[in-house]
Amino acid sequence: MYQLHTLSLRDEQAMAWDSFVNASDDATFFHLSGWQQVLADVGHQCYYLYATENNHIVGVLPLARVKSLLFGDALVSTPFCVYGGAVGAPPVKRYLEQQAIQLATRLQVQHIEFRYKTAQDNNLATRSSHAYFACELADTAEQILANVKKKQRAVLRHALNENLQFSLDSDTTEFYHTYSQSVRNLGTPVFSQAFFDKIMAVFAGQADILTVRQHNKAVSSVLSFYYKNEVLPYYGGGILQAKELKSNDFMYYQLMCHARSDKGCDRYDFGRSKIDSGAYHYKRHWGMQAVELPYQYQLITAKQLPNLSPNNPRYQYFIKLWQKLPLGVSQWLGPKLSRYLG
Structure with a gap:
């Protein structure tokens, strides 16, 4: 049976995490543990889950919570990154996904998102809006x-x-x-x-x-x-x-x-x-x-997934207004909002 762990920012297991990622064919640059430092630095709560078997890492799943009044509350693997999701043998992936869903339920987020690069054989909903x-x-x-x-x-x-x-x-x-x-x-x-x-x-x-x-x-x-x-x-x-x-x-x-x-x-x-x-x-x-990227989702408290696309009419006025801002104003105000656009 697998044992579940959470990687801390100053964890000695970070090297073992990265060694596992480096050796895994389906792991990407965005699975590296360093992203936890980047995400934490802008204020996101990170949950870098990993599974061990006989004291060896057999799977990893980087997660971070993105929460704002404007864009909602979600657990994402991984914000600011185009790829994410669990890495490991299929049974380990399914185990980590279920652990992540349990975490999302405890946190009462609206949904959880796995940014897989390739299609997965599980029961999660898939939406391909990017390629x-x-x-x-x-x-x-x-x-x-x-x-x-x-x-x-x-x-x-x-x-x-x-x-x-x-x-x-x-x-x-x-x-x-x-x-x-x-x-x-x-x-x-x-x-x-x-x-x-x-x-x-x-x-x-x-x-x-x-x-x-x-x-x-x-x-x-x-x-x-x-x-x-x-x-x-x-x-x-x-x-x-x-x-x-x-x-x-x-x-x-x-x-x-x-x-x-x-x-x-x-x-x-x-x-x-x-x-x-x-x-x-x-x-x-x-x-x-x-x-096409087969991102996968699980609704937790939400009834449907949010439409955060810039094509959403809800954001068109905001986009046109932002384009007219002086550069200095956009550089000052932008960082206060961009952290939620993961």
């Missing part, structure tokens, strides 16, 4: 370019002829200025710069920032993760002029080349997008196939 995009990385920059869809390849050739330069580092200053403009323009609250500093500190050696400049001015920037020979561009965007300059396209292409030649990655994970959204179609233009 992720990924591709293999060719050996050379020329081959990477050749593998891009023809129309997007023409865009990249145009960008490569612009007066654009890029650099890589771990300093969040220019990244934050650029990224916060991008999400403000989309009508989305931004995280604090301290949030990104925390990520860079926790995942030192597994993350970097690629910034594109024109005339020494940052126009696009992306914070990426590297894990299991895969690169994951995760937080990225550009200023208003980025679209005309094609600097975002230039940025993602240079990241592909850097990940392949300097980091030894052979796979590129372009992340998730809401199905049929602008970002969804943008990624398809690169020639990558959409793979």
Whole structure:
């Protein structure tokens, strides 16, 4: 029989947890124990459950509670992350899921969400409103370019002829200025710069920032993760002029080349997008196939799942209002709201 444990922030078992995750084929970067530090730092209560058998970890399930008056109360695996859910052999997964549901019932949250990357054989409800995009990385920059869809390849050739330069580092200053403009323009609250500093500190050696400049001015920037020979561009965007300059396209292409030649990655994970959204179609233009994400849910006190989509008419006024905010105001107010948008 399995024994259930909860990982604390200063737990010696964190190394054993990460060793298990590193050795598990279906575990992702977002299952690493370091995310508990990131989530706790913004104020979320974490419940990092793991199961042992004969004193060895046989399964893990990262969870955090996201509670607000505006967006509801849920237990999620895992907020701020595109992938989550239990890792282990099928019986261990089912055991951890049931333990999580019991926890959610004790906490009286509205629902529990498991962000599985692949379909699971259980009795939980599934809703696929997002898809992720990924591709293999060719050996050379020329081959990477050749593998891009023809129309997007023409865009990249145009960008490569612009007066654009890029650099890589771990300093969040220019990244934050650029990224916060991008999400403000989309009508989305931004995280604090301290949030990104925390990520860079926790995942030192597994993350970097690629910034594109024109005339020494940052126009696009992306914070990426590297894990299991895969690169994951995760937080990225550009200023208003980025679209005309094609600097975002230039940025993602240079990241592909850097990940392949300097980091030894052979796979590129372009992340998730809401199905049929602008970002969804943008990624398809690169020639990558959409793979629907089978997120799973269990209602606890709620009668139905909330609709937190930006397409929800309830949020349209808020989005339009946010797009008009001065950048400094959005940088001050955004972190107070973004922590609930996990």
